[in-house]
Amino acid sequence: MDNRPTEELDEILRRTAPEGVGDYISQNNRFMAEAKKSFYYYYKNVIDSKHILLKEVYAKVGITETYGSKIITMEKHTTNRDLIIRLCIAGHFSLEEINRALKLYGFNELYAKNPKDACIIVALNNHIYDFDKINELLKKNDLQSLTE
Numbered sequence: 001m002d003n004r005p006t007e008e009l010d011e012i013l014r015r016t017a018p019e020g021v022g023d024y025i026s027q028n029n030r031f032m033a034e035a036k037k038s039f040y041y042y043y044k045n046v047i048d049s050k051h052i053l054l055k056e057v058y059a060k061v062g063i064t065e066t067y068g069s070k071i072i073t074m075e076k077h078t079t080n081r082d083l084i085i086r087l088c089i090a091g092h093f094s095l096e097e098i099n100r101a102l103k104l105y106g107f108n109e110l111y112a113k114n115p116k117d118a119c120i121i122v123a124l125n126n127h128i129y130d131f132d133k134i135n136e137l138l139k140k141n142d143l144q145s146l147t148e
Helices: 006-014 018-031 035-049 054-061 065-072 081-090 095-105 115-125 131-140
Strands: none
Touching: 006 018, 035 054, 035 065, 035 095, 054 065, 054 081, 065 081, 081 095, 081 115, 081 131, 095 115, 115 131
């Protein structure tokens, strides 16, 4: 499969008028991510940019490589939002990165008006990627810990 940098596609879209969207899609269809694979491509790009290996993420989260692989490729879809949050934290995602990952997976972004999410946001903003420290912060505030 051919590959074209996203930045190049973004530039084409900046110059595309609304009536040209259909042409853009047909001309660049082979470069488009499948909806089910969008999360995987995004997740993999972020951890690769941080020089973090998937097996390191799985070990930190406490899941097997087989299970983790099925979750991030969405071969096995999870309804456990905390698991996706944990995978992102283990990958040292920023708040912006984790929110995009959550949206791509089909979950709500971290929300400042949700007490548990607020604690996670504070941890991310302070570059705290240690689950024990994050769970301690949640516990101190009488909130449920991040579960697997």
